[in-house]
Amino acid sequence: MxxxxxxxxxxxxxxxxxxxxxxxxxxxxxxxxxxxxxxxxxxxxxxxxxxxxxxxxxxxxxxxxxxxxxxxxxxxxxxxxxxxxxxxxxxxxxxxxxxxxxxxxxxxxxxxxxxxxxxxxxxxxxxxAGDRAWDHQLGLFPHAGFALHVNRYLYESPATREHMAMIAVKNHRNGAANPKARLRFEITVDQALSAPIVADPFGVYDCVPQxxxxxxxxxxxxxxxxxxxxxxxxVRGVGLGLDTVMHQHKRDMTTFPATVRAARAAFAMAGLAPADVDVAEVHDYFTGIELMSYEDLGFAERFEAHKLVEAGVTALGGALPVNPSGGLKAKGHPPGATGVAQCVELFEQLRGDAVNQVDGARIGLAHNLGGPTAVAAVTILEGPA
Amino acid sequence: MxxxxxxxxxxxxxxxxxxxxxxxxxxxxxxxxxxxxxxxxxxxxxxxxxxxxxxxxxxxxxxxxxxxxxxxxxxxxxxxxxxxxxxxxxxxxxxxxxxxxxxxxxxxxxxxxxxxxxxxxxxxxxxxAGDRAWDHQLGLFPHAGFALHVNRYLYESPATREHMAMIAVKNHRNGAANPKARLRFEITVDQALSAPIVADPFGVYDCVPQxxxxxxxxxxxxxxxxxxxxxxxxVRGVGLGLDTVMHQHKRDMTTFPATVRAARAAFAMAGLAPADVDVAEVHDYFTGIELMSYEDLGFAERFEAHKLVEAGVTALGGALPVNPSGGLKAKGHPPGATGVAQCVELFEQLRGDAVNQVDGARIGLAHNLGGPTAVAAVTILEGPA
Structure with missing residues (x-):
């Protein structure tokens, strides 16, 4: 090729x-x-x-x-x-x-x-973006559908709402410096935890603005x-993965097979592994989805995503900064534009020109999950030698 | 490649x-x-x-x-x-x-x-499929928009409504034999000409069923x-062509630049010319569009498409049968499926297995025009040696 x-x-x-x-x-x-x-x-x-x-x-x-x-x-x-x-x-x-x-x-x-x-x-x-004949009629609009997944994940793993709040704090902090972001203010963990609930376990600060x-x-x-x-x-690798549309058909609510398939395809094309990634833009339509996606993308072992958050691995200055742009969380989510905008951020990161520059970043990864949660795509980029 | x-x-x-x-x-x-x-x-x-x-x-x-x-x-x-x-x-x-x-x-x-x-x-x-902010507000739904083109074409060329009726008769006759077609009955030129008008110059038999x-x-x-x-x-050639969406921006109502561009790209990739085509499926959402498209696809000189109809060139048994399947006219038009279905017909034609078989067909062409009339695509296929 x-x-x-x-x-x-x-x-x-x-x-x-x-x-x-x-x-x-x-x-x-x-x-x-x-x-x-x-x-x-x-x-x-x-x-x-x-x-x-x-x-x-x-x-x-x-x-x-x-x-x-x-x-x-x-x-x-x-x-x-x-x-x-x-x-x-x-x-x-x-x-x-x-x-x-x-x-x-x-x-x-x-x-x-x-x-x-x-x-x-x-x-x-x-x-x-869902199944019009079934899930939609049952009230499973995206917030409710994703909440089913994250609630089960919080039940089965050691992760808590505090970890989701820490992701909100991280992405708001990153977004505050990004002139292209919409929500350019910092928040605290307490603010995130005490915000009104949209769909349990998502408070307002766990959700993306449109x-x-x-x-x-x-x-x-x-x-x-x-x-x-x-x-x-x-462009080193691209991967697209599908999964069942209806939530009743999901065999395990704590992982997203679409992401696993997309990541496998993209890493295989690139001849790279998750450990090679220096900077990533990960789908955070809800904070809990960024958390769970660390595992599906291979950045964390199963049910250990929260450890990355606790250790600051995915914050600026960590070993693998995630969403230095502020993510969907701070930018918002026009779906057609989001995956392209992630690549715009990585283009700047990998050329050393980004606002929240990750020092020495050479390999970048962009990820989105949608159709809740029937499709995911991963794009892997490499900077100039 | x-x-x-x-x-x-x-x-x-x-x-x-x-x-x-x-x-x-x-x-x-x-x-x-x-x-x-x-x-x-x-x-x-x-x-x-x-x-x-x-x-x-x-x-x-x-x-x-x-x-x-x-x-x-x-x-x-x-x-x-x-x-x-x-x-x-x-x-x-x-x-x-x-x-x-x-x-x-x-x-x-x-x-x-x-x-x-x-x-x-x-x-x-x-x-x-049009411009929601402008043409749609002016009542230019597809029938009305295409009628503007065909009316002007009838005014500038020697073609008449009779030629459109002859295309309706041809495609109904072809469709009558096709078990996959929806309108499986023959009509006469008189029936086509005396049918109720949908949008002048289109009578009912000039229009496709949904x-x-x-x-x-x-x-x-x-x-x-x-x-x-x-x-x-x-698959020898594929071509996609665009054009302005709004009718007020069309420089010449009697030709479709989207088709011209798509055909040029497809023939260039194939290394073939219009004269090489043995059988074609041509967009006939309205009979007048099939007529005009003969010229844009290079099958006829400008304003001479009616001569092909008069000479029976595009009927079964002619030198270049068009829409042996019955076309959109007899089959109907589920837009996502139509271009694929044209290739299904050509697959059978080029392998000698079609219902209305064109003897010795080796090169087939499929064409659609839409977004009225902002996009066209052409696909050129070649049968087994």
């Missing part, structure tokens, strides 16, 4: 963009991404695009992107894979670049779920990397 | 499947597809899947497919690209197979738009073709 590198990355702030439409956010993310390419890039260089969006795009997604960027000569594929949408857009672009069919690709993700012209989708994106936003990457094949930068970030 | 072949193909009937859900239709299509593989196939052979659906899938599409087939180890990407969805699913699977990352892939498409649990989407799929259905293909890399069949159908 031809190797593939990221040579440009950019994103809008994740925020309540009441005054901006999806057609405003897409060009903003693309402009910052194009400007980040060290030796410059012309739009005519682009061979194809992959657009990640859950569907809140003011109409036909691929066409809206082409219209918004004024690039009607560019073939655009719209990818939707619940919260793993952005990572799967990267995965499909990688295949096209590796095949030789495309040399330069745009990967862009965006969603504006809080308010947009598709009012019908606004109310339905969460059930579309944000609008867009993020973009330029991926190129190894043959043409030198035209664009001397500091490429290589 | 590694070459890629189709080794299995199957589909449900396209119909009003009131008694069946999407979770019934998907396994039905998959079972027929798997059974068509000459030397057999095990589900464990599948490396990845691409699922084309506009979204009417009873919930999270990728997960619903994995649940319906009982294949949770299979990574599933959900592709949405309006009426070009099925062809773009084939295109993305081709890239993954060519890259070397995957050896055996499932491409499956399905939609059940007439009735499903996502009532909110039922009413909105057509605006999601059907439910699913279709599936097994694609494999050249290295493993021999394991599955001695009669592979090669």
């Amino acid at each position: 031809r190797r593939v590198a990221i040579v440009g990355a950019g994103m809008t702030a994740f925020a309540e963009h009441f005054a901006l439409g999806i057609k405003d956010l897409l060009p903003m993310a693309f402009a910052e991404c194009a400007a980040s390419v060290d030796k410059g890039i012309r739009t005519s260089d682009l061979g194809a695009a992959w657009f990640g969006a859950l569907g809140a795009t003011d109409g036909f997604p691929a066409g809206v992107l082409a219209d918004a960027l004024g690039l009607h000569g560019l073939p655009v594929t719209h990818i939707e894979n619940s919260c793993a949408t952005g990572n799967d857009a990267v995965r499909n672009a990688l295949f096209a670049l590796s095949s030789g069919a495309v040399d330069v690709a745009l990967v862009i993700g965006a969603d504006k779920l809080r308010e947009n012209a598709q009012k019908d989708l606004l109310g339905t994106w969460e059930p579309v 944000s609008d936003g867009a993020a973009a990457l330029i991926l190129v094949a190894e043959d043409v990397v030198d035209r664009y930068t001397d500091r490429p970030v290589w | 590694r070459r890629v072949a189709i080794v299995g193909a199957g589909m449900t009937a396209f119909a009003e499947h009131f008694a069946l859900g999407i979770k019934d239709l998907l396994p039905m299509a998959f079972a027929e597809c798997a059974a068509s593989v000459d030397k057999g196939i095990r589900t464990s052979d599948l490396g990845a899947a691409w699922f084309g659906a506009l979204g009417a899938t009873d919930g999270f599409p990728a997960g619903v497919l994995a649940d319906a087939l009982g294949l949770h180890g299979l990574p599933v990407t959900h592709i949405e690209n309006s009426c070009a969805t099925g062809n773009d699913a084939v295109r993305n699977a081709l890239f993954a197979l060519s890259s070397g990352a995957v050896d055996v892939a499932l491409v499956i498409g399905a939609d059940k738009l007439r009735e499903n649990a996502q009532k909110d989407l039922l009413g909105t799929w057509e605006p999601v 059907s439910d259905g699913a279709a599936a293909l097994i694609l494999v890399a050249e290295d493993v073709v021999d394991r599955y069949t001695d009669r592979p159908v090669w």
Whole structure:
């Protein structure tokens, strides 16, 4: 397979963009991404695009992107894979670049779920991310469905709500320094523990805010990397994993097979192991999901994730900082954009340019879990030599 | 690039499947597809899947497919690209197979738009296929939008409503013999011309019925073709083309740049020309679109498409039969399934097994136009030597 590198990355702030439409956010993310390419890039260089969006795009997604960027000569594929949408857009672009069919690709993700012209989708994106005929009718909207998993995990493992609160504190602290994050304030463990309960065991500070936003990457094949930068970030591995949609079919509530499958595929492609990872962006739609995912990703032994939190391993300055961007927790979660934005953060980390820089980071991992909890994707990147 | 072949193909009937859900239709299509593989196939052979659906899938599409087939180890990407969805699913699977990352892939498409649990989407799929903020508010639902194009085409070219009626008669005749088609009766030119007007110049017989259905293909890399069949159908070219979404931005109403771009890309990849095509399945959501597409695909000179109809070139027995399956016109149009179903028809044509067999067909072309009229895709196949 031809190797593939990221040579440009950019994103809008994740925020309540009441005054901006999806057609405003897409060009903003693309402009910052194009400007980040060290030796410059012309739009005519682009061979194809992959657009990640859950569907809140003011109409036909691929066409809206082409219209918004004024690039009607560019073939655009719209990818939707619940919260793993952005990572799967990267995965499909990688295949096209590796095949030789495309040399330069745009990967862009965006969603504006809080308010947009598709009012019908606004109310339905969460059930579309689950089983509409069964779980949704039983009231298993995402918070309730994830709560079933985390409650069982807290019951079976030594982890407690305090560990979840420590993750909230960590990600809020990281996000406070990130100008692209939405929740830019620090909190304390006491604040997290005493916050109103949304769905037990999740208090308000265990939950992600819903944000609008867009993020973009330029991926190129190894043959043409030198035209664009001397500091490429290589896409070493991509993995996508599925699992049953309905909670009644889950055989073990304390692990997410989708993540295990996605991680196995990505590490196998990369020829790397969890111990090789220097910095990670891990799905934290709820704090307890970040905690449990440490185990599914291979960063901790079964039921020992809390030890990483207690030892500060995943905080800035630890051996494996997780969510230095502030994570979904502080940024918010426009699903189409999230996986792409994680790669934007890792692009900066692996080139030494990040706001909350992890010293000497060489291997980065991005992870999302969604469709609650039927899909996960993992992307592994490597910085310039 | 590694070459890629189709080794299995199957589909449900396209119909009003009131008694069946999407979770019934998907396994039905998959079972027929798997059974068509000459030397057999095990589900464990599948490396990845691409699922084309506009979204009417009873919930999270990728997960619903994995649940319906009982294949949770299979990574599933959900592709949405309006009426070009099925062809773009084939295109993305081709890239993954060519890259070397995957050896055996499932491409499956399905939609059940007439009735499903996502009532909110039922009413909105057509605006999601256009510009929700502008064209939709102006009443430009697909029939009205396409009518603007065809009216202008009839004004500028020598073509008349009679030529459209002749296409309706041709496709109804072909569909009458196809057990998978929904409208299995013949009509006359007089019946077509005297039918009630839906949106001028489209009478009822110029319009497609909305059907439910699913279709599936097994694609494999050249290295493993021999394991599955001695009669592979090669995917020679894939092309995807975009254009402006809003009708006010169209520079010329009498041609579809999306189709021109998609065809150029597909023929270039295949190293073939329009004259090489022996049989084609062409988007006929409206009869006038099949007519105009003859020109955009390179089968006719500008404003001379009607000559092909008059000479019977595109009828069975002509030099280039178009829509021997009956087309969308007789089958109906579940958008996620349509492009895949066209390839099912071509798979049978190019192996000599079709109901309305085109003698000696070696090169087949499938085409769809959608997002009215912002996207098109073309797939070029070649039969066994």
